[in-house]
Amino acid sequence: MDIGIPRETKDQEFRVGLTPSIVRTLSDRGHQVYVETNAGNGSSFTDAEYLQAGAKIVPTAAAAWDREMVVKVKEPLASEYSYLQKNQILFTYLHLAANRALTEQLIDTGVSAIAYETVELPDGKLPLLAPMSIIAGRLSVQFGARFLEKQQGGSGVLLGGVPGVQPGRVTILGGGIVGTEAARIAVGMGAQVTILDVNVDRLSYLETIFGSRVTYLYSNAANIEICVRSADLVIGAVLILGKRAPILVSKALVEQMKPGSVIVDVAVDQGGCIETLRTTSHTNPVYTEAGVVHYGVPNMPGAVPWTATQALNNSTAPYVVKLADRGLEALELDLNLAKGVNVRGGSIVHPAVQSVFPDLPS
Incomplete structure (x- = not known):
């Protein structure tokens, strides 16, 4: 051929x-x-x-x-x-x-x-999406930490904090591969990490990986609102096979976030799960709306x-x-x-x- x-x-x-x-x-x-x-x-x-x-x-x-x-x-x-x-x-x-x-x-x-x-494999795994999801998940926190820097338009929060100063808060929407890898990097940086997912079994599994270093919450409107409002970095990590990602964070909720906080939506190539998020590029990766820095690059692994x-x-x-x-x-x-x-x-x-x-x- x-x-x-x-x-x-x-x-x-x-x-x-x-x-x-x-x-x-x-x-x-x-x-x-x-x-x-x-x-x-x-x-x-x-x-x-x-x-x-x-x-x-x-x-x-x-x-x-x-x-x-x-x-x-x-x-x-x-x-x-x-x-x-x-x-x-x-x-x-x-x-x-x-x-x-x-x-x-x-x-x-x-x-x-x-x-x-x-x-798709018989067990529902997506073997050709997984490797890029791993990379995108890890990069999401790496990029998020970068754009939290004051010179990049962020609030100036160091995710890992220092002795005497509390670390940054990272909220991860979705506990699949992207969310897991995002949590791995965020925990490694020393951030306070919360993962929300609708699959309680998945949350239980994640607890075996991260233990008490992560907070695990069922994903519903009330929990999303509480966690997003207090977050320094929100990672959108939602996947529905072949379909557009559902909107989990409304414009009204984004407007309640802390000034200079950052959103990185890895689901942007499937439409994104943040209402205010639009597609960006590596050349112009971010924009600010409602005082929040938005990162929506659909080909994140292209950076590495x-x-x-x-x-x-x-x-x-x-x-x-x-x-x-x-x-x-x-x-x-x-x-x-x-x-x-x-x-x-x-x-x-x-x-x-x-x-x-x-x-x-x-």
Whole structure:
């Protein structure tokens, strides 16, 4: 199979779809990989390394896109829509619930669009979302601590505090992978951490990890209001598979937060769980509304591409190989991968995405 790896075009997105080591695996199996020149530079992978792995380096995005399968990291932007082709396999993060325009383009072009974030194991785990959720969770506190600095517009609170001065308060909405990793870093910094989740069993599990260093609360309106009002840093870590994140923090509640406090919403690529949160970028990561600093970068792991690209490929590689070897037949042989299909043959096929866009073909 001919496989294309275009350079990512999202703002300061330095990850790349495949590493040279995975390209070598595909080349050894008889596949040809076409890598747009300099696509791997941001992750510290050179064209020479891809050539040595058996890839061909092509000079333009169009040349990389004009293949049977395209493997990316982030969803196609409007500037890339013209490259989409009928019967082409697109394997990448899509997050369609918050992107009607892309959903319509995938339908109109007849692409078979497989989303990393909806590949699902029988136990409900999301193996291709997990590695980036780990990274985003850890970065959320790292970035939050940065923007609490007075020079960055924050209140000037040091999350870990010092002897004689209380530490900062971190409220984490959601106890999944993102929330767990955010708590891990926040606890390590010495902050006062509260995790809210609707799954009591998950909260019990988290207690086995963090013990008394974290406060665990059932997520309801009353508890959210109390914790958000007093927080120095709020982390949005809510995921509903294939659907928009629910709004848990209203504009009215944001207006009651302390001046200079910070919100980091990791759920922004699924619409976000904070009403006042809008998408930002690595170039312009924050804005202030109601006196609160808002951070809404949807591709947070792009800040650490050397780590993130390799972590992502460790999980995606087996599925890429299956698709390369068997094409769409791989979907019949691997039901976990089949759950990743969002759009195929001009129709939405994933139930969660169908529920978001009931007026589109399905």
